[in-house]
Amino acid sequence: MKFNAIRLFNEDGKRVSRMVEQTLSDLDPGDVVIKSRYAAVNYKDARAVTGVGNVISRFPCVPGVEVAGTVVESADPSFRPGDVVTVQGGRDFGMRRDGGYSEYVRVPAAWVGRVPEGSDGFDMVGMGLAAYTSALAVDELLRRVRPEQGPILVTGGTGGSSSFAIDMLAGLGYRVVASTGKTSEAQYLKKIGASEIVGRDEIAGGDKPLEEQRWAGGIDAVGGAPLDALLRSTRKRGVVCAFGNAAGEELRTSIYPFILRSVSLVGINGNHPVPERGEVWARMMPGGDLHPRHIADICHTIPFAGLQAHCDKLIAGGVRGRAVVTFG
Ligand SMILES: NC(=O)c1ccc[n+]([C@@H]2O[C@H](COP(=O)([O-])OP(=O)(O)OC[C@H]3O[C@@H](n4cnc5c(N)ncnc54)[C@H](OP(=O)(O)O)[C@@H]3O)[C@@H](O)[C@H]2O)c1
Numbered sequence: 001m002k003f004n005a006i007r008l009f010n011e012d013g014k015r016v017s018r019m020v021e022q023t024l025s026d027l028d029p030g031d032v033v034i035k036s037r038y039a040a041v042n043y044k045d046a047r048a049v050t051g052v053g054n055v056i057s058r059f060p061c062v063p064g065v066e067v068a069g070t071v072v073e074s075a076d077p078s079f080r081p082g083d084v085v086t087v088q089g090g091r092d093f094g095m096r097r098d099g100g101y102s103e104y105v106r107v108p109a110a111w112v113g114r115v116p117e118g119s120d121g122f123d124m125v126g127m128g129l130a131a132y133t134s135a136l137a138v139d140e141l142l143r144r145v146r147p148e149q150g151p152i153l154v155t156g157g158t159g160g161s162s163s164f165a166i167d168m169l170a171g172l173g174y175r176v177v178a179s180t181g182k183t184s185e186a187q188y189l190k191k192i193g194a195s196e197i198v199g200r201d202e203i204a205g206g207d208k209p210l211e212e213q214r215w216a217g218g219i220d221a222v223g224g225a226p227l228d229a230l231l232r233s234t235r236k237r238g239v240v241c242a243f244g245n246a247a248g249e250e251l252r253t254s255i256y257p258f259i260l261r262s263v264s265l266v267g268i269n270g271n272h273p274v275p276e277r278g279e280v281w282a283r284m285m286p287g288g289d290l291h292p293r294h295i296a297d298i299c300h301t302i303p304f305a306g307l308q309a310h311c312d313k314l315i316a317g318g319v320r321g322r323a324v325v326t327f328g
Contacts, residue, residue, distance in 0.1 A: 022104075031074060031109040033071070034106075037069040057096055064094045069085065079112060088124075089274070090273035130322055136270055137165060140239065144217075145238065147172070149216040151175045152218060153219075155226045156179075156226075156246055157185075158320045160298070164298060180198075210232055213234070223249060224245070224247035224251065227247075227253075232254075242267055300323060
């Protein structure tokens with residue numbers, strides 16, 4: 001059987017991805033073979049496909065950290081042909097082991113999660129790592145900041161993860177302010193739950209170590225200067241959850257938000273395979289308090305053949321929401 005996959009090669013130190021024809025024996029070994037139906041495009045997937053940074057640390061490798069599809073064979077009795085399943089996150093899938101940008105995927109059974117009855121996997125991949133990571137951040141805020149304490153700022157507002165954070169926070173009764181570099185997307189941001197939109201450069205009033213106290217809390221998907229601005233303008237005892245680096249890997253700030261306003265900065269890591277996601281993932285399912293209400297507005301589909309062009313656009317900052325790749 002022959003099928004298509006995107007593979008990233010290291011050619012004389014340059015990372016180059018190509019659509020190639022494969023057979024199962026080209027893929028890394030595993031217990032379960034899945035015919036792919038949907039795969040997501042995260043920021044790190046776009047970096048991998050375009051060869052930016054070092055998301056992939058083994059060559060050649062199939063990128064793509066999330067996929068859903070149907071089991072075609074399994075050496076593990078937990079799964080049978082026809083089961084609808086998803087593989088998402090974990091330390092290796094799509095980074096050090098062949099991932100989801102392939103019409104067939106082969107993985108260890110321990111990485112495979114079941115898709116709830118009645119779903120073809122679209123919503124599971126649509127939410128995926130983006131919504132799960134945001135849900136971990138929202139859960140942290142829920143424990144520490146009440147909606148009546150004031151607005152929550154979400155940075156990188158139109159991004160996949162941030163869109164889900166806005167949706168979930170609004171659903172829980174928080175007043176959400178979205179910061180964005182695409183103010184032309186105000187209508188989209190309001191539709192998914194933002195009450196107010198601010199430009200990327202308007203998070204804090206100025207550049208003093210402490211600025212006007214505006215935010216009861218924050219969810220930050222971008223790091224760098226916007227995270228510093230968020231910390232400087234967070235209210236006393238506010239909580240900021242950070243999980244991203246789209247604006248930069250470095251954080252330069254001062255000690256004053258922490259020692260004069262008791263602001264907390266909480267790091268969030270969502271790279272857990274589905275079988276290990278536990279209670280927060282369960283609460284994201286329909287009926288749960290963290291279930292996003294706007295999956296259809298946030299997610300849009302792209303064909304597998306259009307994935308490489310889409311990744312170029314995402315890295316250039318020109319994408320809204322979250323793309324879900326559909327396989328033929
Ligand atoms: N820690 C974890 O476990 C974890 C899990 C998932 C994601 N992440 C990280 O979270 C971040 C977002 O991921 P994603 O998949 O949601 O990406 P995404 O869909 O590409 O969203 C990123 C958003 O950040 C904003 N942005 C892009 N470049 C920027 C820049 N130079 N300066 C300021 N803002 C910029 C843009 O929103 P606006 O135009 O609206 O400002 C963009 O839509 C990434 O850094 C990713 O690596 C981490």
